[in-house]
Amino acid sequence: MKKRIFDLTSHDVKNMTRDEIVACIRQSEGRTMMVENVAAMAPLLDLVSGAEIAAAFGADMITLNCLDIFAPRAEVSGASNHGVKDHFTVEELRSLTGRLLGCNLEPVPENFTDIQIGRSVTRETVVRAVELGMNYIMLTGNPGMHVTQETILNAIQLCREVSQEIVIIAGKMHGGGVGNDYNLDIVRNFAEAGADIMMFPAPYTTPGVTPQLAHQMMTEVHNAGMLGLLAIGTSQEGASESYIEQVAMASKAAGADIVHIGDGGYSGIAIPENIIRMGITIRGRRHQFKRMANRR
Numbered sequence: 001m002k003k004r005i006f007d008l009t010s011h012d013v014k015n016m017t018r019d020e021i022v023a024c025i026r027q028s029e030g031r032t033m034m035v036e037n038v039a040a041m042a043p044l045l046d047l048v049s050g051a052e053i054a055a056a057f058g059a060d061m062i063t064l065n066c067l068d069i070f071a072p073r074a075e076v077s078g079a080s081n082h083g084v085k086d087h088f089t090v091e092e093l094r095s096l097t098g099r100l101l102g103c104n105l106e107p108v109p110e111n112f113t114d115i116q117i118g119r120s121v122t123r124e125t126v127v128r129a130v131e132l133g134m135n136y137i138m139l140t141g142n143p144g145m146h147v148t149q150e151t152i153l154n155a156i157q158l159c160r161e162v163s164q165e166i167v168i169i170a171g172k173m174h175g176g177g178v179g180n181d182y183n184l185d186i187v188r189n190f191a192e193a194g195a196d197i198m199m200f201p202a203p204y205t206t207p208g209v210t211p212q213l214a215h216q217m218m219t220e221v222h223n224a225g226m227l228g229l230l231a232i233g234t235s236q237e238g239a240s241e242s243y244i245e246q247v248a249m250a251s252k253a254a255g256a257d258i259v260h261i262g263d264g265g266y267s268g269i270a271i272p273e274n275i276i277r278m279g280i281t282i283r284g285r286r287h288q289f290k291r292m293a294n295r296r
Helices: 010-014 018-026 050-056 090-097 123-131 149-162 184-193 211-223 241-254 272-293
Strands: 032-038 061-065 100-105 136-139 167-171 197-201 227-232 258-261
Touching: 010 090, 018 167, 018 227, 032 050, 032 272, 050 061, 050 090, 050 272, 061 090, 090 100, 100 123, 123 149, 136 149, 149 167, 149 184, 184 197, 184 211, 197 211, 211 227, 211 241, 227 241, 241 258, 241 272, 258 272
Parallel strands: 032 061, 032 258, 061 100, 100 136, 136 167, 167 197, 197 227, 227 258
Antiparallel strands: none
């Protein structure tokens, strides 16, 4: 397959291998957009899931956050008023969105118990994610989870032991674990453990992450043979469109293969206008509007 990510159909997505996904993102030249969604939170709009909103506004990759992998469901608002069920399954989301789907699993330290087991990294949760047909697993930490680069590294190794086929995205997008850890010495370790994509905070999101530092991060990631992702995970996904535009431009210039927008807007998803603004900025109206329209 030699398609760019914004040209994919749902049929393409359904049949893609790990190598094809990585190659597709690489040849899209920095124009891949990931949108994160708290699946456990009912969206503002009734009758649709947050993942559907993400797809409608141009996401290429949709990451389900706070998903209990043992009881996976995407909440729906207004179900009782319309006589429909109050959630969608992962399989239904795949059909409804036509996008690459993944989930966050959190590599919390041993003996940390302030998290549902279905949201943490264990052999059983990784196996279940594979069984559910997730295209990728994102190994990172929400606020207060005590995640470090070292716990992420261990999680990469475990995930790759479980599956040689699932795409692994790993890293920190903010100080949600233990500090804002920008240690670049560990990048090659991530690659050797089996990660496909490494994540860092986008420029202007966490203190000290300038476009120059972001470029250094992406250079190290690419030199290690991985793809790079720069993320807005600091609730600035709810900032102005002009801010989103600046971050998107700086991220692409820094070398990001994927630009990510988090879920800290309203009801578990970024401000929809900001999702569109990011997409238009990194790939222009033609490809953005095509991506918004095509879910067949």
